[in-house]
Amino acid sequence: MAPLLEVQNLSYQYGSRKALQGLTFSVEKGEIFGFLGPNGGGKSTTFKILSTLYPTQPGQIKVFGLDLAQNTIAIRRRMGIVFQLPALDKKLKVRENLVHQGHLYGLSGKELQSRIDRDLERVGLKDRQKDKVEKLSGGLQRRVELAKALLNNPELVILDEPSTGLDPAARKEFWGHLENLRESQGMTVLVTTHYLEEADRCNRLLILDQGQKVALGKPEDLKAEIGGEVLRLRAKEPALLAAQLMEKMNIKTQMVGELLQIEQPKAYQLVTPIMETFSDQILSLTLGLPTLEDVFIHKTGRRFAEDKE
Amino acid sequence: MTFLLTVYTLWQRELVRFYRVPSRWFGAVGTALLFWAVLGNGIAGDNYRAYFFPGTIVMSMMFSCIFATASIIEDRQAGFLQSVMVAPVSRAAIVMGKILGGATLATFQGLLIMVFAATVGWTFEFWAFLGLLASLFLISFVVTAMGFWLAWTVESSPGFHAIMNMVLLPMWMASGAVFAVSSSPWLRAFMAVNPFTYGVAGVRRGLFPTANLDQVPTLQTSLLVLLGFAVFFYILSSFVVEKTGDKKST
Numbered sequence: 001m002a003p004l005l006e007v008q009n010l011s012y013q014y015g016s017r018k019a020l021q022g023l024t025f026s027v028e029k030g031e032i033f034g035f036l037g038p039n040g041g042g043k044s045t046t047f048k049i050l051s052t053l054y055p056t057q058p059g060q061i062k063v064f065g066l067d068l069a070q071n072t073i074a075i076r077r078r079m080g081i082v083f084q085l086p087a088l089d090k091k092l093k094v095r096e097n098l099v100h101q102g103h104l105y106g107l108s109g110k111e112l113q114s115r116i117d118r119d120l121e122r123v124g125l126k127d128r129q130k131d132k133v134e135k136l137s138g139g140l141q142r143r144v145e146l147a148k149a150l151l152n153n154p155e156l157v158i159l160d161e162p163s164t165g166l167d168p169a170a171r172k173e174f175w176g177h178l179e180n181l182r183e184s185q186g187m188t189v190l191v192t193t194h195y196l197e198e199a200d201r202c203n204r205l206l207i208l209d210q211g212q213k214v215a216l217g218k219p220e221d222l223k224a225e226i227g228g229e230v231l232r233l234r235a236k237e238p239a240l241l242a243a244q245l246m247e248k249m250n251i252k253t254q255m256v257g258e259l260l261q262i263e264q265p266k267a268y269q270l271v272t273p274i275m276e277t278f279s280d281q282i283l284s285l286t287l288g289l290p291t292l293e294d295v296f297i298h299k300t301g302r303r304f305a306e307d308k309e
Numbered sequence: 310m311t312f313l314l315t316v317y318t319l320w321q322r323e324l325v326r327f328y329r330v331p332s333r334w335f336g337a338v339g340t341a342l343l344f345w346a347v348l349g350n351g352i353a354g355d356n357y358r359a360y361f362f363p364g365t366i367v368m369s370m371m372f373s374c375i376f377a378t379a380s381i382i383e384d385r386q387a388g389f390l391q392s393v394m395v396a397p398v399s400r401a402a403i404v405m406g407k408i409l410g411g412a413t414l415a416t417f418q419g420l421l422i423m424v425f426a427a428t429v430g431w432t433f434e435f436w437a438f439l440g441l442l443a444s445l446f447l448i449s450f451v452v453t454a455m456g457f458w459l460a461w462t463v464e465s466s467p468g469f470h471a472i473m474n475m476v477l478l479p480m481w482m483a484s485g486a487v488f489a490v491s492s493s494p495w496l497r498a499f500m501a502v503n504p505f506t507y508g509v510a511g512v513r514r515g516l517f518p519t520a521n522l523d524q525v526p527t528l529q530t531s532l533l534v535l536l537g538f539a540v541f542f543y544i545l546s547s548f549v550v551e552k553t554g555d556k557k558s559t
Contacts, residue, residue, distance in 0.1 A: 051395050076397040085388030089322065091329050103318035104396035106311040148392070 002065055004029045004156060004188050005050075010059030012045050012211075019045040020211045023059070027190060027204075029155075032182055034202030035192040036292065038304060042211040043192040044084070047160040050190065051081045064155065077105065080149030082159040086141060087148075090134035094125060094144050097133060098151060105152040112151075119147040123177055139170030146177060157181070158190040163198065175201055196292045196304070207296060214299040219292060226290040226298055228265040233274075234283040235260060241281050249273065257303045263294065315402035316409060319393070323377065323410025333376075340369055341421040359429040362422075363512040364486025367505065370419030370449050371481055375473050377411030378456030382466045401547040408453045408543065415449035416442070419512075426516065437518040440528045444511020447535035451504045452477070454542030461549050484509045489524055504538040507531040 003026035012020040020042045027033045035043045048054040050061070052072050061068040063075045088097050095116060102112040120126045123143040133141060142162060149157055159178075163171040175198065181187045191202065199205055200219050207214040207222075215222055233253075235241040238260050245251040245260075251270065253260045262270065268287055275285065296304045327333050344365050352358050384390040393403055420442075423431075456473060463469045483496060484505030491497055500506050511531035514522060526534070 053391065053395060073397045076395055079395075081392065081395050083388055083391050085391065087388045087390075087392035089326070089389050090387070091326050092322070096325070100318045100322055101392070101396075103314045104393060104398055106314060106397075108314060 003027060004064065005190070006060075006062040008060045010046070010049065010056070010061065012042075012049060012054070012057050018211055020049075023208075023211075023213055025206050025213065025216055027188060029188050030182060030186045031203040032178065032189040032191065032201070034199050034205045035190070035208055036194065036196070036199040036205055036296075037192075037208035037214075038194060040210075041208040043194075043208055044160060045211075046208070047158060047190075047192050050158055051079075051083075051160075052076055077152065078155050080152060080154030080157040082142075082145045082149045082157070082162050084160040084162075084164060086145065088133045088141060088144055091132065093130055093132055094120070094136070095129040097144060098148055101148045101151050107151065115151055115153075116147075119150045122150065122181075123147045137170075139166050139173065142166060142170070142174055143177065146174070150181070154187070156188045156190065160192050161194065162191060163193070163195065171195070171198070194304075199292050205292070207292075207299065209296070209300050215295060222295045223290045223292065226263050226294055228263070228290075229267045229287050230290050230294050231262040231267045231270060231274075232256075232286045232288070233260040233262070234258065234285075235278075235281050236283060237281065241278060244278065244281075245274070248277065254297070254301065256297050256301070261294075261297065263290070263298060311398055312402045315396075315398045316406040319403060319406025320410040320413065323380075323407070323414060326380075327414050337373065337418045338421060340372060341418070341424070344369060344422065345425045355429075359517070360489075361486070362426065362429045362431075363509050363516055364481070364484070366419045366422045366445065366512055367448065367484070367486060367509050368481055369422050370415045370445060371452060371477055373415035373418035374411060374449060374452040374456055375470070375477065377414055378453055378460045378473075379466060379469060380411075381407065381457060381460040382463075382469060400550045404457065404543065404547045404550055408450060408457055408546065411453035411456070412446060412449040415453060416446045419445045419449065429516075431516050434518060437515050439515075440518075440532075441512050441515025444508055444515060444528070444531055444535065447532065447539055448504060448508025448511070451508070451535060451538040451542055454539060454546050458542060458546040458549055461546065461553075480505045485513075485525065504535060507534045507538075511535065 005027040007026065008024050010020055010023040011018070023042070023046065035046060037043050045054070049056055052068065052075065056069050064078060066075055068075060089100070092100070098116045098119070099112065102108065102116065107115065117126070120129055123146050125140065125143055125147065128136060128140065133144060136144065145162075163174055166174065178189055178191070179201070182189055191198070193199055202219060204217060205219050205222065206216045233241065238255060238258065242253045242255065242260055245253055251262060252264075253262050271285065271287060275282065293304045348361060348365055352361055381390075459472060460469050463472060480503050483500050484503055485500065486505070486509045491500070507526055507530070510526045511528055513525055514528045514531070
């Protein structure tokens with residue numbers, strides 16, 4: 001079966017700044033596909049192009065087998081979108097927001113009312129439907145946005161950093177809804193995020209940095225690529241230690257921020273010899289299983305969090 | 310069908326947003342009252358007070374238009390506009406809904422001034438009143454459409470207000486609202502191509518159908534010219550949104 005979304009060689013420029021450079025990937029029906037990357041990495045640009053807000057520049061995008069540039073309206077009809085900026089009218093009640101959304105998608109009358117009931121039920125907001133949106137907490141407002149995006153029975157839902165500004169509990173909740181939709185409706189979900197724990201919940205992940213594809217695959221596969229464990233050393237003089245490790249023990253290290261990082265199979269076996277030789281130089285040593293952050297570091301040589309702010 | 314539904318839903322939203330916010334009511338009614346308190350008492354002579362009355366209505370309407378179109382910038386900043394722009398609807402329908410909403414509110418705000426119409430010798434006559442309504446609505450539409458176009462083009466809210474005031478106030482002053490004719494030829498020419506001239510004229514003729522108004526365009530001319538301007542600015546706004554729209558909404 002053809003993929004639900006096919007992106008080929010997509011580039012985008014803001015003036016002379018290249019936001020995306022030759023991005024190619026495809027998304028299968030029924031998966032939660034994540035875009036992970038630091039701010040400015042190209043996630044939001046990708047999102048804006050896919051949501052049809054930005055025109056496509058060089059490159060080709062096919063959604064549902066249709067060319068995005070040619071069949072914009074047809075594709076819009078079958079897509080649900082949740083923006084990073086809240087797209088609700090806060091002066092209106094929850095239900096009123098949904099009614100307007102329905103109208104914009106050509107829904108009206110009983111059909112619209114029953115879909116609104118269904119979606120309010122889905123996101124658990126039936127009892128708040130008569131409240132003005134501004135009275136709702138951030139987490140609940142996000143759920144209204146989701147209900148709004150579901151109204152037209154989309155085959156594809158795309159979300160831009162949907163849990164920004166939510167507390168961890170609300171974030172977890174929101175993700176529960178997404179996973180539920182995928183399982184019960186077979187919906188395809190595309191989501192951008194800069195939260196590693198969210199990225200871990202995606203079926204597949206595209207890691208973006210500086211407008212380029214850094215990695216693509218299942219989170220567990222990406223982490224397995226690094227293999228074994230990751231050893232992190234905090235040292236008085238990291239550069240010196242790195243040189244000595246190479247010289248004396250033939251251990252390759254990577255400088256990540258202030259930390260020296262060692263990635264190799266069975267890295268735990270290095271703990272004792274390293275400590276025996278260099279204990280006077282080492283301030284701390286930690287051993288952990290690779291995280292998506294390690295994947296990012298491994299591929300870019302930079303820490304993920306550094307770029308975040 | 311989707312076109313009408315889109316227009317309807319965006320129009321309705323403007324109205325709901327108006328009546329949900331008490332301060333806007335207060336502003337609308339308060340403006341009308343203050344205008345009248347100041348202008349009605351400050352202007353000497355019953356004749357001039359009556360002469361000035363149509364201009365007062367149009368001015369009240371004008372402020373409402375500025376307000377309504379500024380909300381486009383607000384919609385954009387708040388994010389509401391994005392979800393409208395990615396809906397499978399024509400840009401022309403979005404523009405129409407928004408302009409109609411603003412024009413409806415502005416017409417209403419202009420009509421509020423009519424409460425004082427009896428004090429300047431107005432008597433209700435069905436057809437004349439219909440003419441007044443039509444003129445007031447059309448000039449509202451023209452000003453809202455102009456404002457829409459400007460708000461879409463200008464990025465910042467202060468910039469928008471600065472330009473709107475700079476453009477609209479002189480247009481209002483040179484519309485026959487304050488003085489009938491000018492001896493300056495260029496000002497006369499400006500008055501002839503100024504949509505406000507026709508708006509004020511239509512309202513004046515609607516208010517005082519039997520008065521001697523030789524120097525004022527006829528109701529028919531006024532309505533036709535206003536319609537022309539309305540269509541022109543609507544098309545201009547739709548065109549701008551079509552061209553730059555999707556990107557500008559973020």
